Amino acid sequence: MILDELEKRLRPPARAVPSYPPKVIVLASGKPLVVRQAENDDIPILLEAIEPLVRVRKDFYDIVAARMYAELLSQYLHRTLDPYCLIGTIDGVIASIVNGRMIDEKRGMSYHTLTIHRGLRCGAHMFAAKMEHHMDVLKQEEVFIVAESYLGFKRWMIEYQLEPRPDFQHELGGVGSYALTRKLYDTYKTRLLAGTRPVPPEVLRTADTLILPDEYPQIPGFKR
Amino acid sequence: MPTTTELYAVDRNVYAFRCPECGALYYPAPMVCRKCRNRRDPSVTVYPDFEKVPLGGPCRLLTWTRIYALPEGIDRPSLAFGVVEFTNGIRAVGVLMTEKPKTGALLDARAGLVRELVGRDCYGLQLFDPSP
Amino acid sequence: MREVGIVGIGHTKFGRLDYDLVDIMAWSSLEALKDAGIEGGIDQVFVANMGAGAVNNQTGIASALVSRIFLEPAMAETVENGPASGASAVKCGYLAIAAGMADTVLVTGGERMRETTGWKATDFVATLTHPDAEYAYGLTLPAYGGMFTRAYMERHGLTEKHLAMIAVKAHRNAEKNPFAHIEETASIDGIWDGPHREVVNPVMADPLRLYDLCPVSDGAASVVLTAMETAGRFKKKPIRIAGIGQATDTHCVFNREDLLDLKAVRLAAERAYAMAGIGPKEISLAELHDAFLILEVAESEEVGFFPKGEAKKAIERGETEIAGRIPINTSGGLKAKGHPVGATGVSQIHEIVKQLRGEAEEGRRVKNPRYGLAVNFGGFGNNVVATILAKE
Numbered sequence: 243m244i245l246d247e248l249e250k251r252l253r254p255p256a257r258a259v260p261s262y263p264p265k266v267i268v269l270a271s272g273k274p275l276v277v278r279q280a281e282n283d284d285i286p287i288l289l290e291a292i293e294p295l296v297r298v299r300k301d302f303y304d305i306v307a308a309r310m311y312a313e314l315l316s317q318y319l320h321r322t323l324d325p326y327c328l329i330g331t332i333d334g335v336i337a338s339i340v341n342g343r344m345i346d347e348k349r350g351m352s353y354h355t356l357t358i359h360r361g362l363r364c365g366a367h368m369f370a371a372k373m374e375h376h377m378d379v380l381k382q383e384e385v386f387i388v389a390e391s392y393l394g395f396k397r398w399m400i401e402y403q404l405e406p407r408p409d410f411q412h413e414l415g416g417v418g419s420y421a422l423t424r425k426l427y428d429t430y431k432t433r434l435l436a437g438t439r440p441v442p443p444e445v446l447r448t449a450d451t452l453i454l455p456d457e458y459p460q461i462p463g464f465k466r
Numbered sequence: 467m468p469t470t471t472e473l474y475a476v477d478r479n480v481y482a483f484r485c486p487e488c489g490a491l492y493y494p495a496p497m498v499c500r501k502c503r504n505r506r507d508p509s510v511t512v513y514p515d516f517e518k519v520p521l522g523g524p525c526r527l528l529t530w531t532r533i534y535a536l537p538e539g540i541d542r543p544s545l546a547f548g549v550v551e552f553t554n555g556i557r558a559v560g561v562l563m564t565e566k567p568k569t570g571a572l573l574d575a576r577a578g579l580v581r582e583l584v585g586r587d588c589y590g591l592q593l594f595d596p597s598p
Numbered sequence: 599m600r601e602v603g604i605v606g607i608g609h610t611k612f613g614r615l616d617y618d619l620v621d622i623m624a625w626s627s628l629e630a631l632k633d634a635g636i637e638g639g640i641d642q643v644f645v646a647n648m649g650a651g652a653v654n655n656q657t658g659i660a661s662a663l664v665s666r667i668f669l670e671p672a673m674a675e676t677v678e679n680g681p682a683s684g685a686s687a688v689k690c691g692y693l694a695i696a697a698g699m700a701d702t703v704l705v706t707g708g709e710r711m712r713e714t715t716g717w718k719a720t721d722f723v724a725t726l727t728h729p730d731a732e733y734a735y736g737l738t739l740p741a742y743g744g745m746f747t748r749a750y751m752e753r754h755g756l757t758e759k760h761l762a763m764i765a766v767k768a769h770r771n772a773e774k775n776p777f778a779h780i781e782e783t784a785s786i787d788g789i790w791d792g793p794h795r796e797v798v799n800p801v802m803a804d805p806l807r808l809y810d811l812c813p814v815s816d817g818a819a820s821v822v823l824t825a826m827e828t829a830g831r832f833k834k835k836p837i838r839i840a841g842i843g844q845a846t847d848t849h850c851v852f853n854r855e856d857l858l859d860l861k862a863v864r865l866a867a868e869r870a871y872a873m874a875g876i877g878p879k880e881i882s883l884a885e886l887h888d889a890f891l892i893l894e895v896a897e898s899e900e901v902g903f904f905p906k907g908e909a910k911k912a913i914e915r916g917e918t919e920i921a922g923r924i925p926i927n928t929s930g931g932l933k934a935k936g937h938p939v940g941a942t943g944v945s946q947i948h949e950i951v952k953q954l955r956g957e958a959e960e961g962r963r964v965k966n967p968r969y970g971l972a973v974n975f976g977g978f979g980n981n982v983v984a985t986i987l988a989k990e
């Protein structure tokens with residue numbers, strides 16, 4: 243790839259960062275949720291999947307979707323240092339998306355969790371996968387987390403008993419940050435983290451080509 | 467008239483209530499004795515109140531649970547409850563403070579702070595393993 | 599006393615409904631009037647609701663409903679009997695007609711609980727318990743569900759797998775019910791046998807798991823009642839209210855001599871059977887109040903379908919499935935159809951009428967039913983209403 247001089251100065255250096263090994267979770271319905279890292283080429287279709295939720299004026303879907311849209315766009319256009327995005331798919335259909343980035347070797351920054359498919363705890367599984375990525379794959383010591391929605395706050399801050407870090411300003415702004423430490427992760431992962439590896443090739447293949455959801459429980463009567 | 471000290475004292479106990487007429491014991495307090503129909507009057511103006519008997523001490527665990535979805539205002543991941551029976555036959559709910567509860571186990575109930583509501587500290591029974 | 603029949607039924611979808619509570623109730627009310635083939639002529643409205651004041655900051659909702667659908671000057675009041683409000687309101691409608699105070703009554707149960715968070719909804723339902731001896735501890739209804747389940751399992755050898763099997767049945771029935779809150783399948787591979795059971799179906803009120811508990815729902819259901827002697831003027835053949843029974847029990851569950859004895863369920867059912875002149879053997883299907891799946895098990899024994907401790911064998915043999923000997927919770931039950939508390943009792947009766955008329959959806963339709971039983975369970979069994987409906 244040939245980069246011009248100005249682009250080089252705006253683009254953060256790409257570091258060699260381990261990528262998330264795919265896993266599969268058997269959901270309550272019996273269907274597999276395949277969780278894998280999104281490649282840069284996956285991002286345009288993710289943006290398309292997120293876009294309708296930008297206009298959902300309830301449960302803070304609008305702000306979470308709008309911010310994640312911008313974050314993934316920034317990742318796609320190489321304006322974020324060491325970002326990552328994990329996607330969960332059911333039969334190839336995008337069910338849930340999580341993202342974040344590495345601050346440095348030891349510390350991670352959680353951005354957002356956006357779940358389209360409701361009712362099967364996909365969001366909880368994906369948030370747990372994100373913590374797994376920071377702790378077990380990137381081998382970090384702590385992850386900084388804030389929430390925009392009430393549900394997110396209760397879910398993450400209370401289920402994981404995150405430690406308040408009022409003096410640390412999270413990149414998303416807002417109130418002081420909370421942090422997941424390795425100790426908390428080890429305490430709660432048996433109850434909150436699931437998944438089997440390696441994913442059987444025929445199951446993993448279902449997540450190769452991402453499919454846009456044709457319904458959004460958040461948008462009654464949605465038509466693409 | 468209560469003394470000033472009494473007026474501001476915080477009562478951290480949990481009580482059973484004894485009928486002053488026939489001695490029947492209740493928890494929580496009824497407004498009439500089931501056995502002798504003697505009335506209870508919390509205002510102590512028309513009838514005397516029932517006698518307060520501190521509830522606690524040795525008890526047996528009848529059943530228990532640990533809940534992971536707590537009501538508004540309790541910001542912790544889980545809380546365990548048990549139903550216990552005291553030797554005097556009185557039963558109550560308590561917060562389990564033991565690591566591995568077992569139905570039928572002998573426990574020690576002590577009154578303590580169990581919940582902080584807006585403007586109200588709630589004292590209730592906490593259930594411990596019996597001290598050796 | 600005059601005989602009373604049901605000539606109209608209406609229902610909203612259960613789930614999350616972002617509309618005003620009275621609008622939600624108006625919808626099912628209008629559906630019931632349409633089903634009865636009438637536009638007015640209602641003498642009395644009974645509204646079943648538990649939380650309008652506490653959750654939605656609305657009071658006087660029976661009057662508001664009457665006005666929203668232009669039923670003035672009908673008589674109207676709200677009936678609050680906790681989660682048994684629905685069947686209590688139907689009972690009030692029955693009494694009004696039987697006594698000759700009214701000829702045609704609209705009963706609507708409605709609730710909007712998802713306007714608030716799940717934690718506040720849990721807290722609101724917990725206000726049913728004793729303020730000092732239970733509520734002050736943070737004790738919730740699911741906590742009692744868990745403690746009851748543990749005691750039942752230890753005494754009768756019921757396993758978590760039995761409950762998972764009931765959950766799968768509930769989801770299967772709900773999937774075919776267009777009004778059901780839960781639309782997702784639950785499979786035994788996912789919630790019981792699956793490799794990730796502990797995370798996919800976590801313990802919520804030990805030993806009860808996520809899939810053993812009902813969701814928090816919004817929704818409304820309505821029925822139109824009328825005197826059997828004049829029911830011929832309506833569009834559809836009436837379904838007769840053959841028996842109603844009700845009983846209460848101690849407010850504090852721990853003060854029951856036997857923690858597993860749901861005496862109010864047994865007495866309510868006995869009274870309803872006596873009034874209907876039948877026994878449990880004549881019942882073709884039942885809607886049992888399964889806010890926690892253990893309640894379907896325990897109630898099925900208390901109402902006389904199975905001897906105590908034996909319901910698990912019936913579950914293993916599939917006797918409570920649609921094609922079984924005594925189908926239970928053909929609607930999906932509270933577990934999967936959803937549980938807007940004030941609406942639930944009316945919704946159960948709606949389902950029985952639908953089944954007795956033969957109008958239930960393909961795949962969840964019970965064959966040739968004659969009598970249906972509904973058990974609406976208030977508090978943790980401290981106020982229970984049983985209703986028996988009959989196809990004439």
Ligand SMILES: [Zn+2]
Binds near residue numbers: 487488490501502504
């Ligand atoms: Zn007495």
